[in-house]
Amino acid sequence: NVFAGEVLAQLKQNDCNFLNKKFMIRRLFLCLLAIFGLIAPPRAQVERPNIIYLMADDLGYADLSCYGRKDYQTPHLDKLASEGMKFLNAYAAAALCTPTRTAFMTGRYPARTPVGLMEPLRWKHKDSIIGLTPEYTSIASLLKRNGYETYLVGKWHLGYDLRYSPNKNGFDYFFGFNSGGIDYISHNNPKGQSDLYENETPIKKGGYLTDIWAEKAIEIIESNHTKPFFLSVMFNAPHWPWQAPGDKPYPD
Secondary structure (H helix, E strand, O other), X not given: OHHHHHHHHHHHHHHHHHHHHHHHHHHHHHHHHXXXXXXXXXXXXXXXXXXXXXEOOOOOOOOOHHHOOOOOOOHHHHHHHHHOOOOOOOOOOOOOHHHHHHHHHHOOOHHHOOHHHOOOOOOOHHHHHOOOOOOOOOHHHHHHHOOOEEEEEEEOOOOOOHHHOHHHHOOOEEEEEOOOOOOOOOOEOOOOOXXXXXXXXXXXXXXXXXXXXXXXXXXXXXXXXXXXXXXXXXXXXXXXXXXXXXOOOOOO
């Protein structure tokens, strides 16, 4: 009887140890899920950040002084790099406009979408029938689905036809141009046609394009928002044509 009592006591102790271990393992598992974002506290307790994405067009690795450029300085971009994270090894999905933008917008390899195979999308008629469609979920549509306001300012280059506009691909608001490169002064494309849009409506606005994009981005940031916002600012500088503020437009 004494032996049986000792065995029973030991079993009870083992059960307690097992339950404690099981409880600790479960707690650890839940903590890991929370760390990796697979579970989250109630929505009301989650503070979602505003997201501002800036892209330069055809900017080389060594074109900034924080990456070693010696013959001129880029102090504002250098400051961003010094206060944030500076990558020394990074890769784009492609080396040209359209496939790179396709990859950013969809998170897919460019060749997995018809428009991503265009290297790049040109002004030819046959290219005008191709573009990004809602069939391929975009970062804007995902964020919009999760309660974000979505804005795109600047270069699109993922479709000329309104069927492929940013508004059709998850952006609440678009202010920019559809083609690969336009005159910084006149805002005309190489065919001599104006290519400046607000949403899907052609507009006219005076000014140097880089300044126009910056002013519009600031306007959006400083406006009142009832939701978190995603702002994608796609500068076309320093992409062709080679024009500085105050230059004359190219002849049509």
